[in-house]
Amino acid sequence: MQNADAVVELTNVRKEYSDSTALDGVSLTVRAGEAVAVMGPSGSGKSTLLNMIAGLDRPTSGEVVVHGTDLGKLSETGLALFRRRGVGMIFQFFNLLDDLSALDNVALAAQLTGTTAGQARKRALELFGELGISSRRNIYPAQLSGGERQRVAVARALMNRPALLLADEPTGALDSKSGEQVMDLLLDLNQIGQTLLLVTHDERLATRCATRLIEVADGRIARENTLERA
Amino acid sequence: MTAVWSAAWAAVLRRKLQTIVIGVVVCAASATLVMALGLLEAAAAPFDRAFAAQQGAHLAAQYDADKATGFANPAAQATAGPFRQATVDTSEGEVFLGTLTVVGRADPGGQVDRLAVSQGRWATGPGEIVLNRTPGAAGRIGLGFRVELPGRPALTVVGFAHSVTGSADAWVAPEQVEALRPDALQVLYRFAHAGTAAEMAAATAGLPRDGLLGTLSHLTVKDKATSELGVFIPFLMIFGILGLAVAVLIVANVVSGAVVAGLRHIGMLKAIGFTPNQVMGVYLVMVSIPAFAGCVLGTVAGNLFAKPIVQDAVEGFGVDDLSFAPWVNLVAALGMPLLVASAALVPALRARGLPAARAISAGTATHTGRALRIQHWLGGTGLPRSVSLGLGMPFARTGRSALTLASVVLGVMTVTLAAGVTMSMTAYNDAVRPHFTDRVELMAGPPPGAPAVRPEGVEAPAATLSDAEDEAMLRSLPGTTAVLAGTQLDAEVAGGTQKATIRFYRGDTAALGPRVLTGHWPDGPGQVVVPSRFLNQRGLAVGDTITVQALGNRTQVKIVGVVLTNNADEIFADWSTVDVLGPGTRAATYLVRMATGTDRDAYTAAVKAADPGLQVLPPRDGTSSTAVIIISAALVLTLVLGAVAALGVFNTVVLNTRERRRDLGMLKSIGMTPRQVTVLLVTSMGALGVLGGLIGVPVGIAVHQLVVPLMAQAGQADAVDILMNVYHAPLLALLALSGVVIAVLGAVVPARGAARLSIATVLHNE
Numbered sequence: 002m003q004n005a006d007a008v009v010e011l012t013n014v015r016k017e018y019s020d021s022t023a024l025d026g027v028s029l030t031v032r033a034g035e036a037v038a039v040m041g042p043s044g045s046g047k048s049t050l051l052n053m054i055a056g057l058d059r060p061t062s063g064e065v066v067v068h069g070t071d072l073g074k075l076s077e078t079g080l081a082l083f084r085r086r087g088v089g090m091i092f093q094f095f096n097l098l099d100d101l102s103a104l105d106n107v108a109l110a111a112q113l114t115g116t117t118a119g120q121a122r123k124r125a126l127e128l129f130g131e132l133g134i135s136s137r138r139n140i141y142p143a144q145l146s147g148g149e150r151q152r153v154a155v156a157r158a159l160m161n162r163p164a165l166l167l168a169d170e171p172t173g174a175l176d177s178k179s180g181e182q183v184m185d186l187l188l189d190l191n192q193i194g195q196t197l198l199l200v201t202h203d204e205r206l207a208t209r210c211a212t213r214l215i216e217v218a219d220g221r222i223a224r225e226n227t228l229e230r231a
Numbered sequence: 232m233t234a235v236w237s238a239a240w241a242a243v244l245r246r247k248l249q250t251i252v253i254g255v256v257v258c259a260a261s262a263t264l265v266m267a268l269g270l271l272e273a274a275a276a277p278f279d280r281a282f283a284a285q286q287g288a289h290l291a292a293q294y295d296a297d298k299a300t301g302f303a304n305p306a307a308q309a310t311a312g313p314f315r316q317a318t319v320d321t322s323e324g325e326v327f328l329g330t331l332t333v334v335g336r337a338d339p340g341g342q343v344d345r346l347a348v349s350q351g352r353w354a355t356g357p358g359e360i361v362l363n364r365t366p367g368a369a370g371r372i373g374l375g376f377r378v379e380l381p382g383r384p385a386l387t388v389v390g391f392a393h394s395v396t397g398s399a400d401a402w403v404a405p406e407q408v409e410a411l412r413p414d415a416l417q418v419l420y421r422f423a424h425a426g427t428a429a430e431m432a433a434a435t436a437g438l439p440r441d442g443l444l445g446t447l448s449h450l451t452v453k454d455k456a457t458s459e460l461g462v463f464i465p466f467l468m469i470f471g472i473l474g475l476a477v478a479v480l481i482v483a484n485v486v487s488g489a490v491v492a493g494l495r496h497i498g499m500l501k502a503i504g505f506t507p508n509q510v511m512g513v514y515l516v517m518v519s520i521p522a523f524a525g526c527v528l529g530t531v532a533g534n535l536f537a538k539p540i541v542q543d544a545v546e547g548f549g550v551d552d553l554s555f556a557p558w559v560n561l562v563a564a565l566g567m568p569l570l571v572a573s574a575a576l577v578p579a580l581r582a583r584g585l586p587a588a589r590a591i592s593a594g595t596a597t598h599t600g601r602a603l604r605i606q607h608w609l610g611g612t613g614l615p616r617s618v619s620l621g622l623g624m625p626f627a628r629t630g631r632s633a634l635t636l637a638s639v640v641l642g643v644m645t646v647t648l649a650a651g652v653t654m655s656m657t658a659y660n661d662a663v664r665p666h667f668t669d670r671v672e673l674m675a676g677p678p679p680g681a682p683a684v685r686p687e688g689v690e691a692p693a694a695t696l697s698d699a700e701d702e703a704m705l706r707s708l709p710g711t712t713a714v715l716a717g718t719q720l721d722a723e724v725a726g727g728t729q730k731a732t733i734r735f736y737r738g739d740t741a742a743l744g745p746r747v748l749t750g751h752w753p754d755g756p757g758q759v760v761v762p763s764r765f766l767n768q769r770g771l772a773v774g775d776t777i778t779v780q781a782l783g784n785r786t787q788v789k790i791v792g793v794v795l796t797n798n799a800d801e802i803f804a805d806w807s808t809v810d811v812l813g814p815g816t817r818a819a820t821y822l823v824r825m826a827t828g829t830d831r832d833a834y835t836a837a838v839k840a841a842d843p844g845l846q847v848l849p850p851r852d853g854t855s856s857t858a859v860i861i862i863s864a865a866l867v868l869t870l871v872l873g874a875v876a877a878l879g880v881f882n883t884v885v886l887n888t889r890e891r892r893r894d895l896g897m898l899k900s901i902g903m904t905p906r907q908v909t910v911l912l913v914t915s916m917g918a919l920g921v922l923g924g925l926i927g928v929p930v931g932i933a934v935h936q937l938v939v940p941l942m943a944q945a946g947q948a949d950a951v952d953i954l955m956n957v958y959h960a961p962l963l964a965l966l967a968l969s970g971v972v973i974a975v976l977g978a979v980v981p982a983r984g985a986a987r988l989s990i991a992t993v994l995h996n997e
């Protein structure tokens with residue numbers, strides 16, 4: 002079933018590792034503007050699911066279509082080009098380059114698409130302003146707090162205006178206060194139309210900012226709820 | 232076993248790539264070390280080595296058989312002989328072999344002058360002869376060749392043997408020597424102490440004097456041998472030292488890198504209760520296991536593979552069964568583990584003192600302010616981001632980058648030096664043994680007094696025309712552009728012990744004569760030019776006058792210039808001087824230069840038609856075996872050291888990508904393509920390669936300027952311009968590029984590996 006406004010379409014996706022099955026036949030559709038939260042116990046396959054959608058890994062079988070592109074048909078280089086503009090990704094442990102300043106970390110994403118250094122830094126500064134971290138722009142990741150680091154990572158993910166934002170436990174490494182700030186940020190983004198798929202352990206945060214909740218267990222989708230946002 | 236052992240063993244198995252890299256690098260370094268030390272040792276005393284192996288004769292004495300009363304020398308440790316000795320002039324034979332000293336000896340072995348039979352077997356019966364030949368030397372005579380001389384029994388060559396001291400030119404069975412009309416007795420002595428001239432004088436004091444005709448000290452032989460092949464020594468020394476330096480550097484880099492890369496692991500070990508000393512132990516054991524295996528393998532490989540190289544280099548001395556001295560293997564087998572341990576100890580000590588929390592968080596490179604500023608500046612340049620990120624990478628780990636740079640510099644230096652030495656050798660070779668396809672050499676007959684050297688198996692020349700007619704005939708032939716007539720006389724130079732050959736030239740000396748380096752070609756009688764080795768050996772200078780004697784005539788000649796030739800015992804004179812020393816002598820040889828496009832066969836046929844007695848010599852083979860050996864040794868050594876330097880780069884990229892795995896995964900997650908990741912990593916090393924080229928080339932040239940004079944000096948020649956100024960601009964550019972080649976070769980494999988690494992796996996494991 003091709004869905005006109007579907008951003009993500011997974012059909013019967015399986016992922017096997019040498020000693021385990023991480024995904025065991027997952028089918029899932031995410032439509033534009035949705036905020037989907039994925040929950041489930043540790044080792045249930047949440048990160049694997051996200052990696053499939055981001056084109057970071059390939060399924061053993063099944064189809065992954067994002068923005069109408071079948072990722073299975075793309076080469077490694079094709080996947081890289083897809084990631085540049087197609088998705089933005091946020092990780093639990095930020096994954097910032099330690100030897101670039103906060104601003105350069107963010108500008109980097111635009112430079113990869115061919116934007117000049119000056120243009121990239123200009124756009125990054127705008128995002129820093131929107132995310133309220135302008136004062137931290139010339140600081141290096143090692144001197145930033147966890148919440149600040151994650152906001153820099155969010156800025157980097159948004160740099161190329163991706164239609165889909167993926168977040169793997171974005172608050173997992175943060176205290177509850179900075180966690181909530183990041184959640185608020187994602188909620189704001191979704192309310193202005195940003196499609197969002199996030200993995201989290203925190204049910205309270207999930208119910209607060211997601212429009213749909215998916216529970217994963219043993220590599221399968223166990224339950225699906227549409228939520229009214231608080 | 233202990234916790235240290237099991238933790239170390241687990242690390243060895245878990246870090247397979249690192250384990251393999253350490254093993255391979257230490258193996259390569261050990262092999263290089265064995266080769267380097269072997270070269271240094273071989274270069275230091277090749278003559279002594281061969282002399283000791285053969286139990287060479289410290290003294291060879293000749294006695295008159297009728298007058299000698301005894302041969303016992305109280306100082307002698309061992310004596311061989313008396314052997315009967317005959318002098319055989321082969322000039323009347325089919326093939327000229329020179330004047331041979333033939334000794335009747337029943338046995339090549341014995342306590343003195345144990346001859347190494349390199350080919351065939353020893354002469355045991357009548358009609359058999361064994362010739363003295365350096366192992367590996369080429370010769371046109373093979374086994375089975377018959378030496379036939381009027382009035383002497385025919386002798387068949389049944390073997391080739393070599394005597395370091397040249398105790399004879401040939402050997403026959405004792406009963407055979409009688410038929411050759413022996414004229415002396417040879418007695419060979421070995422002494423307990425004979426290393427210096429004073430010791431030799433003391434040892435020979437007790438030599439019986441009755442009937443003593445002459446003696447030859449091993450010191451005299453050694454002087455001559457070392458000056459002839461001594462050109463090798465500075466060259467081999469410098470390559471030995473380079474090999475040593477590269478081996479040390481790369482091991483230091485690899486081993487310390489392995490410890491630094493394990494900092495996070497160290498933190499965890501501490502966190503679970505390992506004491507600082509145990510942590511250090513884990514790391515030392517972890518690198519020692521593959522290092523030990525590599526060391527053993529490398530030492531064995533060094534003995535197997537480096538030996539032929541060193542063997543080639545010293546073969547000219549007649550060392551036919553080379554084995555590296557025990558100390559070489561001992562130093563390699565003990566020195567390499569020591570080096571590994573000390574390279575590991577420095578960072579391991581640092582790890583020992585590091586607080587656990589700091590160690591755990593020290594997963595990625597340390598970041599100095601300078602590195603960050605450089606990275607920021609690079610980000611603002613217009614370069615593609617993968618290139619600018621790569622360029623910034625070396626600054627994050629300055630110590631490691633410096634070690635890598637140093638091995639690239641040494642690699643480039645080796646390439647530069649080897650290229651320079653090769654070109655100097657070629658320049659020298661071309662100058663002293665010109666190989667011209669447009670020249671024809673003709674023989675008219677033997678020069679007076681001695682048979683001329685002519686190729687074996689060719690009929691004796693006997694010109695039918697007179698000297699003047701021959702020259703006129705050659706000049707009138709179509710295709711002739713220049714003619715040089717020449718002859719030679721064996722002469723004695725007053726005050727010297729060694730004989731010299733005087734070569735006389737007439738005709739187009741400027742075009743075809745030897746190249747005059749300083750001064751001028753003789754322009755009248757009583758003037759000569761000589762090679763620099765002639766001056767150096769005899770303590771003479773241009774402007775000096777010497778007395779020469781030949782064919783019973785004696786005259787004084789003035790040295791007016793220096794020529795470039797390989798031989799120390801040659802004097803060059805104008806034809807006008809031959810009228811003083813050998814009046815009426817005709818030219819023995821003619822050297823003709825043909826116009827381009829002249830057919831050689833047609834030309835020589837025309838010559839033969841005009842004077843059938845002229846002998847056309849086959850074109851000269853222009854290469855000397857010394858040059859070939861040096862050039863091929865330079866090539867092999869360059870390849871080996873270049874490969875080891877590339878291995879150093881390989882290791883650095885492996886370490887960098889391991890540390891930066893998470894960063895690389897992230898870069899890929901935001902859309903960096905595998906190709907861009909490869910570019911990033913190769914660029915990071917390419918920058919070091921460029922820098923290494925810029926530093927290595929001038930250093931290599933400087934070493935060349937140092938080594939070539941030493942080589943020339945060892946050969947008792949002067950380092951002249953054509954030997955020194957061999958580097959030119961296009962070559963320099965190529966040489967500078969060799970740094971990039973080394974860097975890229977070393978980097979590309981691990982870079983591509985890192986580019987293909989699955990991001991999900993990397994991020995999953997962090």
Ligand SMILES: Nc1ncnc2c1ncn2[C@@H]1O[C@H](COP(=O)(O)OP(=O)(O)OP(=O)(O)O)[C@@H](O)[C@H]1O
Pocket residue numbers: 018019021022023041042043044045046047048049050991992995
């Ligand atoms: N690169 C990998 N190699 C091997 N096995 C893997 C790999 N990545 C994931 N797995 C396995 O796949 C399963 C699912 O892992 P995944 O990381 O998706 O779980 P998760 O739901 O994200 O867990 P958590 O909540 O702890 O992050 C696990 O059993 C894990 O061990």
Ligand SMILES: [Mg+2]
Pocket residue numbers: 047048049169
């Ligand atoms: Mg996960």
